[in-house]
Amino acid sequence: MALSARALAAATTTGVALGAAAAAPAGAATSSPSPTAASPISRVYVSLPRQGKAAPSAALIARGIRVATKARDGEAGGRRIRLIWLDDASGDAWDPAKVVANAQRAAADPTAIAYVGEGNSGATALSMPIVNRAGLVHLSPVSTATDLTSTDRAAELQPTGVRTFFRPMPDDARQGAALATYARTSGVRGGVLLVDDDGLYGRGLTSAFAAGGARSGVRIIGRRVAAPDGPGLPALAREVRTLKPAAVVYGGSPSSGAAAVVRALHAASPTTLIFGGEALANDAFAKQAGPAQSVLRLTAPAAHADPRPSRTHGLGRRPAAFSVFAHNGMTALLRAVDRSARTGAVTRESVRTAVFDGSLQSGLSGAWTISASGDSTYGAFDELRLAKGHVRTPGEVAVDSLVRKQSAALRARLAKRKRLARAGVAPQKAQSVIGSVTSVNIASMDLETAMMLVQSQRADLLEAQLREQIAAVHARTDQVAKLGTVLSRLSTLEARFPAGSSNDRVTVSLPDLGTALTDLATAATDAKLAPAPASASLGQVRTSIQQMRGQIDAQTNSQQMDMLRLQSLSNKRNEAFDVMTNFIKKMQESRASIIGNMR
Incomplete structure (x- = not known):
């Protein structure tokens, strides 16, 4: 539309x-020159973890990017779009040296028009200055740390003073407020313990919850850092066993060993609810969480893609949130290339200008726009649960309850x-x-x-x-x-x-x-x-x-x-x-x- x-x-x-x-151009793509074998090639570099604990989440992101590009027959603005896949991980974690090398490789390629990455907010913060100096549009589908677009770190992360970074997923400030609301509606009235992995994403999410919780009357009783293999986890488990908090809010991701942490917390206090963010809202983590699934309560940006196949473009009837928002971001990028082609030559600057022109995007999860800071205006969140190795949406939870009653x-x-x-x-x-x-x-x-x-x-x-x-x-x-x-x-x-x-x-x-x-x-x-x-x-x-x-x-x-x-x-x-x-x-x-x- x-x-x-x-x-x-x-x-x-x-x-x-x-x-x-x-009026700015519409978010929907309009006609552009059809590419031929002789059409120029523009490259989009994609840097994600292809190994380790974060690989399953990265696979969901990659799927959304591939499907969005395939839906356009691999073209935008009369140009052939080539995706260059890079690995930013070594072992179980993202590798700073690889992140820097990947960003530098993209910056040095004269045919590159955009850089997509990383899968972790800390890694994204490392690649942002390199990509920004090169004038490349930088899309990170799931990096939600508030610092990435704040004015406090703008000079460090985007040193040219020109915004090049954008993301389709809402930031942690809004997610923290959604988590606080979920805790309140779940009946949490006692003390809440904040636990994070000491990463940019984890600290930001728990801090945002603390801010939102203060406004909604949730009482914070402490803040701790937990590494899955560090000496602090057994001590934290003993403390949770003694305190028996009404809830624990965990800020971390699968790549930082979230599964081991939530299992230890659940074993220490089986009745304590554990709240977390969108990084944990995938089936792979649900399987790793084991018995802790029963007490996990997660929020994630609502990804209610229309279940009709014509609207999900091959992502499946129930695509994961990471796939949906990666699809949204990549589609927005390709449409920006279309708009830049209509104004003249497709260059890094023309694509960047088109990305930030304020066009309304009609994504799979609903309408959204890219703000001047690079943040998404999307703000709807789901309250999720985990069961039997799967993420359960509000609709599925309601249906399960109704079916149980009918079966009885x-x-x-x-x-x-x-x-x-x-x-x-x-x-x-x-x-x-x-x-x-x-x-x-x-x-x-x-x-x-x-x-x-x-x-x-x-x-x-x-x-x-x-x-x-x-x-x-x-x-x-x-x-x-x-x-x-x-x-x-x-x-x-x-x-x-x-x-x-x-x-x-x-x-x-x-x-x-x-x-x-x-x-x-x-x-x-x-x-x-x-x-x-x-x-x-x-x-x-x-x-x-x-x-x-x-x-x-x-x-x-x-x-x-x-x-x-x-x-x-x-x-x-x-x-x-x-x-x-x-x-x-x-x-x-x-x-x-x-x-x-x-x-």
């Missing part, structure tokens, strides 16, 4: 009507039938086909039908609301374009005043202004603003321009709320489809199991 980057509300003034920023009710009805049969009471006519699918359907029809009806109506309602929201954004986009025209006409009018003119000089004293005033009046009418006056002083024109720029800035600051509403509606709509499909599958499996036991 073609949407403006700045969905700003229309503004009016009395007298001269004043403009807004011109069905077993009770079957037991009652057997008791009646032993007592010699004839079964009801509707149950005459013993053990058949028809009998099972009749036995569970009321509750299932009600569930499906409610979910279907919910999906339809959300679909209608989503269409209305998109239509509203389109309307605002059209208005912004018209206001941009007004601003352009006003700028033209301002330029007609001779250099050195006083602010008191009015337009009626200028020669040959008929066309300029007519164009301004037409643009103002088209934008449904107050009619432009027949004359205005230079001071009035300048003042009005400044006032409107202030209004534009104010509207831009509230843009994120529009994006969050669009994201929320999209996520809820997709989750409704997800719940229905999961419910049908679970009911079929439950029936088959019960019928099999009857036979």
Whole structure:
């Protein structure tokens, strides 16, 4: 869908009507020259751990990147895109020397237009200055440390003063607040112990939780550092056994030995809930966590990709969050290459400019934009659980609960039938086909039908609301374009005043202004603003321009709320489809199991 980057509300003034920023190109790709065998090649370097504990998570990221590139037939902007895969790990951890070498290799390649990496926030911080000095766009799909885009470290991480780094996943500040909310809704009222791996990501996540917890009334009783193989872990386990905190918030990733840490914490205090971030929200970690799965509570950016295959582009019916956000980021990068090609030659600078032009991105997880700092405006989070080696989404948890209730009710009805049969009471006519699918359907029809009806109506309602929201954004986009025209006409009018003119000089004293005033009046009418006056002083024109720029800035600051509403509606709509499909599958499996036991 073609949407403006700045969905700003229309503004009016009395007298001269004043403009807004011109509408940015839409996030959706439009036509670009088709590549041929002779088309130029642009390279995108991808640096991820291909070995060690982080390899499973990196494989999910790589899948999203590959699928996004394949969906474009390996081209963007009339150029052939070549992915160059590099390994930034040695053994179980990322290797600083490899990270530096990979970034330098990309920087030295004149055909390189972007660098994707790393899979760890600490490693990303190491490659950022090298990539920034080379003027390469730097995409890190899952590095969420707040420091990476903060102004405090800008001079260190992006030394040229020009932003080149962006990420599709929201940062740890927002995730920490989401974790604090999850803890509160999970009934955590007592003391919370913060534990991290002393890495950039882990420290940032626990600090963000502390900030969010303070606002929501969660009491922090201490902060500890835990390395899986270090001498501190047994001591930490003994302390947890003694303290028995209401919850532990763990900041770490699989590459830093998170599985060993959470298993030790769970063994020390089996009833203590353990909260963690998106780095742990994958099936590979769930299997490693073992019995600790039952107490793990995770948050991750909501990745409710539409379960219909046409929307997931080959990622599967339930793609992992890392795959979805890697797909979102890579798609945004390729669309930026398209936009840069339409403005002229595809260069590192033209691609960087296109990435940061504010275009609205229609990702698999919903709409989002890239802010001036490189952060994603996406802000919806899921509250997840782990069970039987798999990540369980809110929809799956709800379906599991409903299926358990239905299965219990069905077993009770079957037991009652057997008791009646032993007592010699004839079964009801509707149950005459013993053990058949028809009998099972009749036995569970009321509750299932009600569930499906409610979910279907919910999906339809959300679909209608989503269409209305998109239509509203389109309307605002059209208005912004018209206001941009007004601003352009006003700028033209301002330029007609001779250099050195006083602010008191009015337009009626200028020669040959008929066309300029007519164009301004037409643009103002088209934008449904107050009619432009027949004359205005230079001071009035300048003042009005400044006032409107202030209004534009104010509207831009509230843009994120529009994006969050669009994201929320999209996520809820997709989750409704997800719940229905999961419910049908679970009911079929439950029936088959019960019928099999009857036979």
